[in-house]
Amino acid sequence: MGYSGVKAWLDGLGLSRYAPVFEIHEVDDEVLPMLTLEDLKDMGIGAVGSRRKMYAAIQKLRSDSAS
Template sequence: MGFWLRRLGLEQYEAAFRENEIDDTVLPNLTAEDLKDLGVPSSRATAFSVASEEYPVTHHSYS
């Protein structure tokens, strides 16, 4: 996840994703409300939705 977030310029959310054990199996099911709870502003929630569809996470690692 860390690599994926950094690749998309969303690295500021890496700690929140790690602390909440968000991985490639959880990411596609996150709602805008879930992202908000993780500290992601609604303006960035769309970026996560689009990115998870266009650039799937290929591993569970945070490296």
């Protein structure tokens, strides 16, 4: 997936405006499933709704990769 996959993932969530933040923080497909709510907050994702939406999708990525 790489960084372009992370951007596509954000697009799918309707949160593409955060793509530059993920790039600045060097979040790629390897790092993405490891992110926590605290990480998202530290990255500057200030809107609670956006942060929760991302985290729910990250948890889904984790469960999908585990099965």
